[in-house]
Amino acid sequence: MIELRNVEKTYHTASGDIHALKRTSLTIEQGEIFGIIGLSGAGKSTLIRCINMLEQPTAGQVFVDGEELTAMTETQLRKARQNIGMIFQHFNLLASRTVYDNIAFPLEIQGLSKDEIKKRVEPLLDLVQLRERADHYPSQLSGGQKQRVGIARALASNPKVLLCDEATSALDPQTTKSILNLLRDINQRLNLTIVMITHQMEVVKEICDRVAVIEEGSIIEEGNMVEVFTNPQSPTTKDFVKSVNKLELPEAFKDTPVQDKYFEGSSMVVRLSFFGGNADKPVVSGMIRECGVDANILSGNLDQLKDRIYGNLLIVIEGSKDALENAEAYLRAQNLQVEVLGYVK
Ligand SMILES: Nc1ncnc2c1ncn2[C@@H]1O[C@H](COP(=O)(O)OP(=O)(O)O)[C@@H](O)[C@H]1O
Ligand SMILES: [Mg+2]
Structure with a gap:
């Protein structure tokens, strides 16, 4: 046109x-x-x-x-x-x-x-x-x-x-x-x-x-x-995109330096984005089971993109360096968007 x-x-x-x-x-x-x-x-x-x-x-x-x-x-x-x-x-x-x-x-x-x-x-x-x-x-x-x-x-x-x-x-x-x-x-x-x-x-x-x-x-x-x-x-x-994705690191992390790369004893902060209702839960529990990591949900929200439901989840994953790498690979193999925001102590 x-x-x-x-x-x-x-x-x-x-x-x-x-x-x-x-x-x-x-x-x-x-x-x-x-x-x-x-x-x-x-x-x-x-x-x-x-x-x-x-x-x-x-x-x-x-x-x-x-x-x-x-x-x-x-x-x-x-x-x-x-x-x-x-x-x-x-x-x-x-x-x-x-x-x-x-x-x-x-x-x-x-x-x-x-x-x-x-x-x-x-x-x-x-x-x-x-x-x-x-x-x-x-x-x-x-x-x-x-x-x-x-x-x-x-x-x-x-x-x-x-x-x-x-x-x-x-x-x-x-x-x-x-x-x-x-x-x-x-x-x-x-x-x-x-x-x-x-x-x-x-x-x-x-x-x-x-x-x-x-x-x-x-x-x-x-x-x-x-x-x-x-x-x-x-x-x-x-x-x-960030201007409308209101997920931010919680107060507790405000003074914590976030590093780009893994460092000894650090945890990985990850943002997961997905479509549909509650695709998140089985993914996170599956990752914990399969990869030998622990995970805490920091925040989450549901949003609308035109006529589709769009969810965001911010999680912090704890584990050894290898386990974190496995966890990232596990998440990337799922039907969702994965963004590693950084590593924190
Ligand atoms: N009529 C004009 N004469 C000279 N410069 C202009 C004119 N209109 C726009 N500009 C310049 O062109 C650039 C782009 O402007 P514009 O298209 O209005 O941007 P936006 O709408 O994204 O704010 C700016 O640097 C602006 O100052
Ligand atoms: Mg204008």
Whole structure:
């Protein structure tokens, strides 16, 4: 549905060139929710704005729905953009227009009649549950309601693609959830392709099918969300995953130096991640039985990755050097993710 081919974006500024997006290729399939995560300044907004050509790429090609946007005239582009809705962190609503008139705005620009506009706007008011707010002004709305208006406005011209630039970053966690639920609902109901730009791993794990991690203008990691989440490769991706994996060494270990390698008399701290309910118990007791080690569970939690249950367990394993090696091998042979966090006394 969306393809970036060797796209680059360089901003020329008084203080020199900024290579905001380096040679990037990316394919996003029809109907998927694709997340792009990165720290502030990584180039996320630049990338997403290249998709609808709000930024003209310095090099490369952009295709949306089989058409090359980078080869179009202004007029062709205006038409093609009707296929691409966009929502923003700060909503970008028109303060002097009501909810209804904000949603109607892009349709007025397209020159639709009052009746045609009404036919489009009314069902959208229902979709985003704002019918009784139709005559309110943005200043009378909560952040979540404002973003619902933004979503309805973005959907007004029946786009095939919805671009979301930090769409939940200005919202509290509960409102964020409700907006993400709405986006998921729209994705399924309308089979809309959604691109989510965010710096929040919560957003990615809540609704994304696939994710790319962007750093200093380059995509450094990309894949199925669950795979990236459970087996992050780069340090940045690991940090993002850690930001939502609340497992930390307990207080008792706070002053204990954690070493990378085994040392005389040390115990091994391991994080186990698994899918499903209680896959943990037999694994740990099996390891104790088979490997001649002892183990203590330090903490554990259950989490949700999109629609799958995901569990985390932090355990400390005691035993001889050989026994610990056996235990690690035993765990790695199981159907779960194993990360040795280090060794403590
Ligand atoms: N219009 C612009 N002119 C000059 N530099 C820009 C412009 N927009 C973004 N940048 C620079 O490009 C880099 C990437 O910015 P941006 O795409 O906004 O990152 P993000 O959205 O990930 O925070 C930053 O260094 C930013 O300062
Ligand atoms: Mg940005």
